[in-house]
Amino acid sequence: MAQHDICVGVIGGSGLYKLEGIDVVDQVNPETPWGLPSSPITIGKLPSGVHIAFLARHGLSHQHTPSSVPALANISALKSLGVRAILAFSAVGSLREEIAPKDFVVPSQIIDRTKGIRRASFFGEGNEKGVVAHAGFGDPFDETLRPVVEDIVRKTLAAKDLPVKVHGSKTVVCMEGPAFSTRAESNMYRQLGGDIINMSVLPEAKLAREAELAYVLIATATDYDAWRASSAAVNVTEVLEALKSNVVASQQVTLALLDEVHQRVKEDDSPVVKANKGAMQFAIMTKPDAIPQKAKENLKFVFPEYF
Numbered sequence: 503m504a505q506h507d508i509c510v511g512v513i514g515g516s517g518l519y520k521l522e523g524i525d526v527v528d529q530v531n532p533e534t535p536w537g538l539p540s541s542p543i544t545i546g547k548l549p550s551g552v553h554i555a556f557l558a559r560h561g562l563s564h565q566h567t568p569s570s571v572p573a574l575a576n577i578s579a580l581k582s583l584g585v586r587a588i589l590a591f592s593a594v595g596s597l598r599e600e601i602a603p604k605d606f607v608v609p610s611q612i613i614d615r616t617k618g619i620r621r622a623s624f625f626g627e628g629n630e631k632g633v634v635a636h637a638g639f640g641d642p643f644d645e646t647l648r649p650v651v652e653d654i655v656r657k658t659l660a661a662k663d664l665p666v667k668v669h670g671s672k673t674v675v676c677m678e679g680p681a682f683s684t685r686a687e688s689n690m691y692r693q694l695g696g697d698i699i700n701m702s703v704l705p706e707a708k709l710a711r712e713a714e715l716a717y718v719l720i721a722t723a724t725d726y727d728a729w730r731a732s733s734a735a736v737n738v739t740e741v742l743e744a745l746k747s748n749v750v751a752s753q754q755v756t757l758a759l760l761d762e763v764h765q766r767v768k769e770d771d772s773p774v775v776k777a778n779k780g781a782m783q784f785a786i787m788t789k790p791d792a793i794p795q796k797a798k799e800n801l802k803f804v805f806p807e808y809f
């Protein structure tokens with residue numbers, strides 16, 4: 503299989519450790535300059551013959567906390583397989599009455615509450631210390647693919663008569679876990695403009711942007727977090743029960759997305775690929791001759807065009 507045959511990578515979140523209804527054709531575990539990915543990467547074949555790559559964000563036994571997910575390894579490993587677009591799945595709390603547990607949300611904005619705690623760049627730390635780059639992140643999700651994904655999710659659920667709503671253009675708060683929010687924090691996030699909350703969209707989305715990959719989050723609301731005075735605050739049992747009762751909807755949505763997104767990114771001159779390729783070309787500030795050899799070698803893994 504030529505590498506460019508695998509165009510779409512899926513990152514499974516809580517409760518999504520493998521993809522159903524897909525033939526497993528291979529399993530790979532690429533060593534990256536930032537270590538191994540969270541789980542071996544499964545190469546799957548869809549009924550249409552399209553190949554995709556899947557990895558479990560928290561590991562196959564859910565052993566990585568949201569803060570210790572090896573996100574640099576995950577994103578760079580997916581890119582090394584030829585992936586051009588990442589569909590990332592996540593269980594989220596709802597900060598709004600109208601977003602009910604089991605609803606799907608395809609957010610358009612992020613509020614970062616993990617800043618300074620998790621490594622969020624391929625540049626400036628580790629062996630890459632002293633190499634400076636500033637990626638554009640005003641629109642943190644891929645603006646070409648995001649509406650397409652929202653539309654596919656909406657149509658799939660309607661066609662299968664699944665009684666679940668879809669919400670687009672929402673803001674996800676990414677909080678530092680592992681404990682859930684206090685009621686006061688939950689209310690503060692509502693006042694800040696947050697609509698949903700998770701612990702995982704960052705640094706994934708920032709690293710995907712640096713790696714010039716299209717990235718879209720498909721969130722399943724599992725609870726009302728802690729802001730509703732009359733309800734108990736969220737706990738893990740509630741999250742898992744909501745995910746379990748949404749399994750059929752999630753599987754249908756995933757299968758529908760994979761084929762269609764593959765078609766949108768398989769050609770070099772597709773709008774999604776063109777919008778991402780070259781995005782970092784002018785973002786790297788450090789003079790090439792000031793970059794140490796080791797940093798160049800590492801960065802070459804994810805940016806073969808620039809180093």
Ligand SMILES: CSC[C@H]1O[C@H](OP(=O)(O)O)[C@H](O)[C@@H]1O
Pocket residue numbers: 514515516517559560568591592593594679700701702703738741
């Ligand atoms: C299991 S509740 C908290 C946990 O669930 C979400 O994980 P993911 O985004 O990988 O589905 C949330 O971000 C937290 O990590």
Ligand SMILES: Nc1ncnc2[nH]cnc12
Pocket residue numbers: 593594595596677682683699700701724725726727728736741
């Ligand atoms: N309420 C919540 N807060 C943070 N992450 C979550 N994942 C699912 N529900 C969540």
